[in-house]
Amino acid sequence: QKEVEQNSGPLSVPEGAIASLNCTYSDRGSQSFFWYRQYSGKSPELIMFIYSNGDKEDGRFTAQLNKASQYVSLLIRDSQPSDSATYLCAVMNYGGATNKLIFGTGTLLAVQP
């Protein structure tokens, strides 16, 4: 079982719709969860992070965390063609003197005009 799992997609949504991206993780001790966006050939850029159960909103983006179910999601409201990218879920695992960021393989989102 992979430590961080995402559906590879592509997830296709029409412009203006809500895109829902999902991620599950295996380590129950994980405490911080990050969503990065990566355009093809470019570097990952942070969208937002969450470490408390529930929802966290930032503009059109909402991260949702359910630690009991080991599940984190990202909702993108009013999706735009410029949102078309790969979305990486990353989980911070704690251990020893340093923490480690474990990445999923990403979900490709395609927003259709």
Next chain:
Amino acid sequence: EAQVTQNPRYLITVTGKKLTVTCSQNMNHEYMSWYRQDPGLGLRQIYYSMNVEVTDKGDVPEGYKVSRKEKRNFPLILESPSPNQTSLYFCASSLTARGVSDTQYFGPGTRLTVL
């Protein structure tokens, strides 16, 4: 501007020819890390450094070396590159590696091809 820089951005080389990819950050971050990204495998950590002169292996360290002699620089060294090291490489840094909100910031990437 706060940033992580990498050089070169693109490199084509031949098997066995030593190369170095430089990484520099201007944010006074303690923690720096190298990742490689391959299709279907995602981002995998090669090496990381918690501070000057403190480095440790990540998940895929074979064939790579690193050093951290200054806080801002963290070069990746391939002493004898092989074709299976053809990949997209990212350097990243964060303030520390101990906080719940420690965010890693990525450099622009280096696309390496080993023939």
